[in-house]
Amino acid sequence: MEAFFESSLIQHPLQLLTWGSNAVTEASLLTSVLATLACGLFTVFLSTFLWRWHFENCRDPSSSLPLPPGSFGWPVVGETLHYLREGMTDFVSNRRPKDGVFKTHLLGSPMVRVDSDQKISQLASKEPHGLASSLPQSTRFIFGENGVSVVSGKDHASMKKNLRQAFAPVRLRDYLPIVQDCIRRHVTSWAQGADENKMLGFKACQRLVCDLILETVVGCTRDQDPDGKVREAFVICNDNMFCVPLAIPGTTFYKVKQARQVVVDFAKARIEAASSSDKDYVSVLDVLLTHQGKSAEALPKDGAEENLREDSDEKSSENGRLSEIQLIDNAVTIMLAGTDTVTSALCSILKLLGKYPEKLAAFRKELESQDLLDSGRDDDLSFELIQSMTYLQAVNKEVLRLLPPVAGMFRSTKKTVEIEGCQIPANWRVLYGVSSMHMVTEAFTDRENFVPERWLDPNLEKQLKNEYPCSYLPFGIGSRMCLGRELAQLEMSVFAIEVARLIDWTLLNPDARRVLRPIEKPFDDLPVAVRRRK
Template identity: 30%
Template sequence: MGFSALVASALCTFLLPLLLFLAAVKLWDLYCVSSRDPSCPLPLPPGTMGLPFFGETLQMVLQRRKFLQMKRRKYGFIYKTHLFGRPTVRVMGAENVRHILLGEHRLVSVQWPASVRTILGSGCLSNLHNGQHKHRKKVIMRAFSRDALQHYVPVIQEEVSACLARWLGAAGPCLLVYPEVKRLMFRIAMRILLGFQPRQASPDGEQQLVEAFEEMIRNLFSLPIDVPFSGLYRGLRARNIIHAKIEENIRAKMARKEPEGGYKDALQLLMEHTQGNGEQLNMQGLLCSPNQEKQLDMEVLEQLKYTGCVIKETLRLSPPVPGGFRIALKTLELNGYQIPKGWNVIYSICDTHDVADLFTNKDEFNPDRFMSPSPEDSSRFSFIPFGGGLRSCVGKEFAKVLLKIFTVELARSCDWQLLNGPPTMKTGPIVYPVDNLPTKFIGFSGQI
């Protein structure tokens, strides 16, 4: 082969793919620019759109908080990007978030990534719209009323107390608390929300459900490609395991006339309502300082003002989910920029907490900051651990009750020491400690 042939071969092998890649990047840039609404005089927010098709999804998934912090420092409180196959604007700050959350059904509508919609299902509360969402939320809220929560308190207290006794009796110098807490919270949720009794599941069966739930959550945000070993495939398989167990429990409940355990769990309340109104029960819809020696109840818990402040401060620093997804129903204007119709909008909870002017010394853990009343109007969107507006978390009061009971029982049962000091937290997609929280527990009798 002659020299000219070698050069031609090299050009075809290396130069042509490079030129095609550069052309694809240029076309991608032109597409991103042309997708702005020409009828709106405002510019698109600053930012970058990443690689063709993939956008900046891979960087966000791999780097998480580091990637988002870099974007915030470079572009401010509103910037454009391309995530999960869609052009996206990420929004933070109390005033900007207020505009988005209060614009539900008028400016924006909920739209989670395709993988989330597929795994959770179209009938899940978070995927419903307008009248369907309003009706379903009203039904589900019956299971989280104050009267319902009152019935749940003794069950939660029983589970937490038994768990702490196991921790104190565990052999070894330390316990990995994070996986233990996940198991405890899952067990409480299964009893309270779905009526599973402790005798109904073996330790192996319970662990299988815990692992299935973790697998489902881990793969919620994945590429929408359902092939073996893909994230979506694993998430769907885990969801099916959970659905099968719930359906088995529903059939058992429908065969009984009286609830077990002396209280009505959330599933029982929802079944009674749907049956009384001739509605069909949908699996995807369901998935989704006083004397401390007193028996806990709602009245006692409501008096624990400072405990509530400790929980709020924890949620401020480490909100359980990083944000929420919306889609622009029409081109809207926000803080001098346009968000074109059809673009995704992500409102950031963690960044909004970080930048809130309402909080001083933001990195300091200081529950006292919540002892004084917060300013009304837009400043209330400076603290949004459970979202806000029409789609605020339906189970937020249940979560607060559970966290208060856990805190009270922990404080009056034992002392503890985090062996690695304050934990480093990561998000994937929920917040978690990277070291699993190795902890030494000491009973007040002095016994480890």
């Protein structure tokens, strides 16, 4: 050692100093790294503890029931990152306890997820006093504050009753020729030419549905929108229902605001035109206008728009009639609520009938038995005929069971709500699972498979009604149940008939992963090869 010091110190005094100071620096560096790490870990630990403790303390002491089981995850983000990483199906199945209710923290708020027939039924019975619909701000803006999805309570009930007139069976009969014409036009175009055409099924269905909805809801045919401006604006609104609600030039929301105005201006022009003509019912808007008992001339006009925004709810419940701004907001709401949902359903028909050729063959047999398979006519469908086709109805129901377009429904609690075994405090979000419910309920056997035949058994519908009232919810439940469900089923039926008789198609990636954006769809938009049916 001495020798070492001697030789080193004498020969390299500076070297020893450097070595010494290096050793000190490294040690202190290590210490400070460790200390920082420990501090960081402690901060994460403490903030996570406080975060969870805070939400656990949101429990309403006036109720003796505990909060549901589950975790609030990490500070600020909650379990949002887990949700994004695992995907909805795994996220739910990794957490779902036996009774189907768990708490979490997603997308900025505490939330209770419910996947139990009995519990959804208990919660739905507490609407609208205990729970209200809960839409993101950007969606509320696009739908419009005076539309049926946004208003609540008594005003919602009276507005919905008013709007239902446009979806009565007698009206669906009126829309059928428009629906059939539009669907035939699109499906025929998919198989143009002698060769096979490759396309993205989801995108093709989306173009079809945009045309369909503009024609059936506001009567916007191609010749009324020659430069495609209304269609383009409508697609912008539809594609950006969930965006940051910041209306600064350059932002998505700013673009959406301008696009919404184009759609609104078109609807206004239609209302004005309707007052000066005596046409038959051609669109949902025409039906609604006629049912207001007076023409658009008598409806409050633009100048009064701001006032109407403030007291429109009152007006609608007072006299049961819709003002101009309510008509417009509802037209926009109906259009947007009926676009991606129907697109998803049509895309799933294409997928499931393409994937299971034996089911397509069974369906074609039913069409043949009704002389529809090779009829060659483009106006051969009637409302009654469609209703009488049992296999077709079974296909529709099974498509909506296996791949429901709306995977879940959001609510928020207005006050503390108690259900069997737990409480949900005020201002928490509640999410009713739809697709997961369809997959866990005992109401169905062979749940993972596409079996339209199950719906041919009349006992199934009875059983669902009496024993499992919340086990099949493609169109929702209770007061917020889908307004356009009969129109959607009609559109699905006509689509299934036309694709089965006009085209043959092959799925190019039949087992593609499913995503929620925010409706159910294949991640690759369903590539298909289409040819004219031989």
